[in-house]
Amino acid sequence: xxxxxxxxxxxxEKAILIASIIGLSFFIAMYTTxxxxxxxxxxxxxxxxxxxxxxxxxxxxxxxxxxxFKEEIIPLAANRSLFLLGxxxxxxxxxxxxxxxxWGAPVVTxxxxxxxxxxxxxxxxxxxxxxxxxxxxxxxxxxxxxxxKFSLIAAIRGASQMVSYELPMGLALIAVLFTxxxxxxxxxxxxxxxNGWHVIYQPLGFIIFFICALAECNxxxxxxxxxxxxxxxxxxxxxxxxxxxFYLFAEYINMFVSSAVISTLYFGGYDxxxxxxAAWGLQPWLLSxxxxxxxxxxxAFFLFVFIWIRWTIPRFRYDQLMxxxxxxxxxxxxxxxxxxxxxxxxxKK
Amino acid sequence: xxxxxxxxxxxxxxxxxxxLMLVTSKNPVYSVLWLIVTFFAIxxxxxxLNAQFLAIVNIIVYAGAIMxxxxxxxxxxxxxxxxxxxxxxxxxLAGAVAGGCLLLVLVAALKDVDSKKPENFALLNGGNTxxxxxxxxxxxxxxxxxxxxxxxxxxxAMIGAVVLGKKEKQNEAAH
Amino acid sequence: MQLTNRAKPVDRQPMTFLESLYLWNILKGMLITFSHxxxxxxxxxxxxxxxxxxxxxxxxxxxxRDAEGRENCTxxxxxxxxxPAEAITMEAAERLPGEEHxxxxxxxxxxxxxxxxxxxxxxxxxxACPKDAIYLSxxxxxxxxxxxxxxxxxxxxxxxxxxxDKEAYQKALGEKASSN
Numbered sequence: 035x036x037x038x039x040x041x042x043x044x045x046x047e048k049a050i051l052i053a054s055i056i057g058l059s060f061f062i063a064m065y066t067t068x069x070x071x072x073x074x075x076x077x078x079x080x081x082x083x084x085x086x087x088x089x090x091x092x093x094x095x096x097x098x099x100x101x102x103f104k105e106e107i108i109p110l111a112a113n114r115s116l117f118l119l120g121x122x123x124x125x126x127x128x129x130x131x132x133x134x135x136x137w138g139a140p141v142v143t144x145x146x147x148x149x150x151x152x153x154x155x156x157x158x159x160x161x162x163x164x165x166x167x168x169x170x171x172x173x174x175x176x177x178x179x180x181x182x183k184f185s186l187i188a189a190i191r192g193a194s195q196m197v198s199y200e201l202p203m204g205l206a207l208i209a210v211l212f213t214x215x216x217x218x219x220x221x222x223x224x225x226x227x228x229n230g231w232h233v234i235y236q237p238l239g240f241i242i243f244f245i246c247a248l249a250e251c252n253x254x255x256x257x258x259x260x261x262x263x264x265x266x267x268x269x270x271x272x273x274x275x276x277x278x279x280f281y282l283f284a285e286y287i288n289m290f291v292s293s294a295v296i297s298t299l300y301f302g303g304y305d306x307x308x309x310x311x312a313a314w315g316l317q318p319w320l321l322s323x324x325x326x327x328x329x330x331x332x333x334a335f336f337l338f339v340f341i342w343i344r345w346t347i348p349r350f351r352y353d354q355l356m357x358x359x360x361x362x363x364x365x366x367x368x369x370x371x372x373x374x375x376x377x378x379x380x381x382k383k
Numbered sequence: 384x385x386x387x388x389x390x391x392x393x394x395x396x397x398x399x400x401x402x403l404m405l406v407t408s409k410n411p412v413y414s415v416l417w418l419i420v421t422f423f424a425i426x427x428x429x430x431x432l433n434a435q436f437l438a439i440v441n442i443i444v445y446a447g448a449i450m451x452x453x454x455x456x457x458x459x460x461x462x463x464x465x466x467x468x469x470x471x472x473x474x475x476l477a478g479a480v481a482g483g484c485l486l487l488v489l490v491a492a493l494k495d496v497d498s499k500k501p502e503n504f505a506l507l508n509g510g511n512t513x514x515x516x517x518x519x520x521x522x523x524x525x526x527x528x529x530x531x532x533x534x535x536x537x538x539x540a541m542i543g544a545v546v547l548g549k550k551e552k553q554n555e556a557a558h
Numbered sequence: 559m560q561l562t563n564r565a566k567p568v569d570r571q572p573m574t575f576l577e578s579l580y581l582w583n584i585l586k587g588m589l590i591t592f593s594h595x596x597x598x599x600x601x602x603x604x605x606x607x608x609x610x611x612x613x614x615x616x617x618x619x620x621x622x623r624d625a626e627g628r629e630n631c632t633x634x635x636x637x638x639x640x641x642p643a644e645a646i647t648m649e650a651a652e653r654l655p656g657e658e659h660x661x662x663x664x665x666x667x668x669x670x671x672x673x674x675x676x677x678x679x680x681x682x683x684x685x686a687c688p689k690d691a692i693y694l695s696x697x698x699x700x701x702x703x704x705x706x707x708x709x710x711x712x713x714x715x716x717x718x719x720x721x722x723d724k725e726a727y728q729k730a731l732g733e734k735a736s737s738n
Contacts, residue, residue, distance in 0.1 A: 077591045079600040116412075156514050160439045167447025171419070174451070178412065178458050186458060193451050200448070217515060241581070346591040347584055358580075 051152055055132050062333075063286035064094035070286075070341050077345045101279035109272050113179040120176025121273065121280035127169040128287040134161050135294045136220050138304045138326030142318040150304075150322060151220065158219040159207065162295055163200075166250055170196040172284065173252075173259060177269035188268035191352065192259030196250055198359040203246035205367035206239040209374040210299055223303035231307070233300040238370045240300045242363055247292040249359070252285060254344040258352060293336035297329060304329040391431055398424035411457045415450055422446040436515045616679045616694040619672055619710070620717050620730060624662055627719045630691035633667035640686035645676035663689070670712040674699045695730070 068083065068090065075082025083090040108117055138150040155161065170193050177189020210232050211217060214225045226232055233240045249256040260268030270281040297303060304325035314321075350358065398421055405417040422445045429438035522530050576582065602609060611617070622630045633650035649669040653661045660666075684693050702708055718726035 073595075076595045076599075079594060079597055081599055081601055081603060084603065116416075155435065157435045157439045160436070160443070164439050164442040164447060167443050167451075170447075170451055171454075174454055174458070175416070178454075190455060190458060193455055197448060197451055342588060342591065343584075346587045 047148060048152060051150070052133070055137065055152065056129055059129060059132055059287050059290055060283075062290045062337075063283055064098070066286045066289060066337055066341075067097065067282075068093050069337065070344070073338070073341045074345050077342075098279065101276050104275040106275040106277070107272075109181060111181040112272060113181065116175050116179035117272075118277075120172055120179055121270075121277045121284070122172075123175060124169070124172025124284040125280045125287075127165055127172060128284040128291065131162050131165045131291045132294065134158050134219050135291070135298055136223055136303055137329060139318075139322045141322045149220070150326065154218060154220045156218060158217045159211070159222070159295075159299070160217055163204065163207070166203075167196075167200055169250070169288070172281075173269045176273070176281065177259075180269075180272035182272050184265045184267070185269050185271050188259045188261070188265045188271075191265075192252060192269060195252075195256060195258060195355060195359075198356060199246045199249035199256075199363075202242050202359065202363035202367040203250065205364065205371055206236075206242040206246070207299070209236055209239045209367075209371045212371075212374050212378055219298060219303075223298060223305060226302040227305040231300065231302045231305075236300065236370070236374070238366065239374075240296075242367050242370065243300065244296060245358075245363065247296060248340070248343065249355075251288045251292055251340070253289065253340055255347040255350050256355060257349060258355060261349060289337060289340050290333065293333040293340065294329070296336055297332035301332050387431060390427070394424050394427040394431070398428070412454065415454045415457060418453075419446050419450050422450070433514070436518050611696045615696050616681045616684075617696050617698045618674070618694070619677075619683070619715055620693055620695045621670065621712065621715045622691050622693060623717055623720060625720060626659070627721045628658075628660060628662040629666055629716070630662055630689045631667045631670065632663040632665045632689055632691070633670075634665075634688065636686040636688065637683035637692055640682040641677075642680060642682060643676045643678045645673045645678075646683060647671045647673075667712065670715060672710045672715065674708040674710055675705065 071093070072082035072090070074080075083093045086092040086096045108114060133152040134155065136149070136151040136154070140147040140149045153161075173192040173196075174189045177185040177192070180186075210222070213229075213232065213235055214222045216222065216225075222232075248254075252259050259265075260270070262268075265271070270278055273281060306325060306328050316324075401417045401420040401424060405414050405421060408414050408417060422441060426438040426441045426446075429435070429441060624630055633648050635648065635650075638644075638646040638648060647669070648667045648671070650665055651668040653664050653666055679694065681694050699708065717730045720727040
């Protein structure tokens with residue numbers, strides 16, 4: 035058996051990394067729910083939840099505990115196996131994306147460097163993209179298996195919305211890939227550290243990408259799959275207990291991961307802006323920790339922007355959503371791509 | 384048996400099993416879901432061949448986009464066991480004949496392969512052709528003509544779709 | 559008819575391209591919501607902080623005692639007559655010898671009930687009372703699980719004894735103490 039010939043240290047290293055990233059995702063998602071409610075409160079001149087612990091910091095635990103102890107209802111007419119599969123799929127797809135994101139500068143030890151990234155594959159950003167395109171199944175399967183008209187309509191809305199907004203997202207991404215010349219996440223970050231952040235070169239691309247990220251996360255103003263006033267509760271209407279919690283939680287993990295992707299693609303990832311950190315002469319592990327902190331700060335900022343937008347803008351109408359996606363964003367993304375190509379050719383000559 | 388062969392075996396079993404489930408399940412939604420599993424298994428094979436780009440694009444395009452549209456249509460039409468029409472016996476026979484022909488071609492093609500020659504085998508976990516840089520170079524140098532022709536095919540399909548959509552609108556206006 | 563000068567005619571012009579991107583208006587809206595992050599909160603942290611009532615607030619009824627702790631009420635029934643919601647019921651009885659320390663006058667109320675579900679807190683009973691025996695305090699009726707709980711009996715309405723239970727008496731008087 036050659037099975038034992040696997041590098042056990044490698045497996046251990048990756049297992050620890052994966053476990054900590056999943057733990058981090060859950061932790062951040064938990065506190066994003068609190069941040070959402072707090073920011074919503076402040077923006078509406080309220081205090082927000084402040085009962086559970088000081089400043090309400092135990093509120094997410096209370097919410098989670100409540101969801102766990104709720105009665106679990108599976109409708110008789112629902113398709114039981116798919117009904118159970120839906121929330122799981124939503125959760126898995128939201129967690130998988132974080133594998134290719136570089137979370138910090140590699141840690142240099144005496145025995146070699148440990149990259150703070152689960153898999154630095156050649157396809158990097160395309161993997162994010164493929165997982166995003168798979169993410170729609172959680173909504174579709176859950177919505178269909180509920181055997182409820184509202185859920186089904188929400189599922190179909192969600193599917194068409196996500197498929198529509200993947201296109202401008204990809205086109206905006208292509209312009210970034212022109213400037214880096216690589217799909218590897220680590221190289222995208224490295225090129226930004228050397229040449230400046232992509233948001234400077236690609237402001238239009240960034241705006242398009244950000245709007246599409248909002249749509250892919252089903253966040254306001256694109257939260258049509260869970261439009262409360264038209265579809266009651268959307269695709270997770272029939273869900274209760276922790277299965278509902280999975281859906282809601284997956285949305286927040288999606289937000290976290292897409293903030294991480296936006297930071298990595300357009301805002302230099304773990305790169306510390308305006309300084310040459312290599313000249314400080316710090317311990318490598320300390321530098322890695324600082325770079326991780328910088329990435330987290332960027333992610334926190336984008337999470338705030340996500341929440342901020344939610345409590346500012348009302349929902350789009352469905353035709354507006356489709357018009358924006360197909361008639362505005364796709365042409366704009368194409369123009370952005372062509373301009374990028376032209377400028378790059380011009381600079382080469 | 385090393386780990387790659389083990390993975391290959393698992394993926395092959397998964398691919399064949401899910402393909403069989405796709406054909407035999409009565410509920411079309413299940414069929415689509417099993418087809419997605421099949422695509423994932425095939426993408427796994429691509430990764431074993433180090434054709435990462437192909438694997439990911441297979442997932443993005445087939446599992447992520449085309450299957451979503453399939454599922455979309457099936458869910459909208461609410462197809463299920465009860466509404467499945469009784470199939471014509473001749474149709475079943477024709478299907479069997481067509482499938483048999485494909486099998487015949489495949490067997491005939493594989494029969495003449497000299498299993499001793501190493502270049503007749505796809506390299507497991509080897510070769511860099513599947514990596515994006517090499518693949519791009521190949522596509523835009525050696526295979527540039529077929530590549531462009533296929534893009535023209537897509538363009539014509541797109542124009543066809545637009546024309547179909549437009550025609551309907553004019554009819555509506557005429558009513 | 560023009561009521562104010564603030565009225566704006568609705569703009570029904572088709573949106574320009576820039577407007578139809580929504581970006582500029584969205585940014586303006588986001589600035590507004592952002593400015594609200596730092597505004598004074600309209601709500602308070604309730605159990606810790608409480609809003610003060612106005613001096614003339616009319617809350618739960620209190621049956622008064624005089625300075626020696628004798629009940630003021632003589633069960634004359636004027637409050638019950640004055641009550642527009644007919645929320646007050648009472649039964650009168652004659653004061654027996656030896657009860658002078660309990661009741662101020664020769665007649666007193668054995669039973670005195672106010673149905674808080676009927677009461678509209680108008681304060682007419684307070685105005686009607688010739689003996690200053692009933693007044694409306696600054697608390698309002700707490701929630702209850704049953705209807706029975708909203709029919710306040712005499713024990714619940716009576717103010718604490720001013721001699722035996724000074725602190726509770728002062729607390730029950732509330733702002734009335736400072737105003738007198």
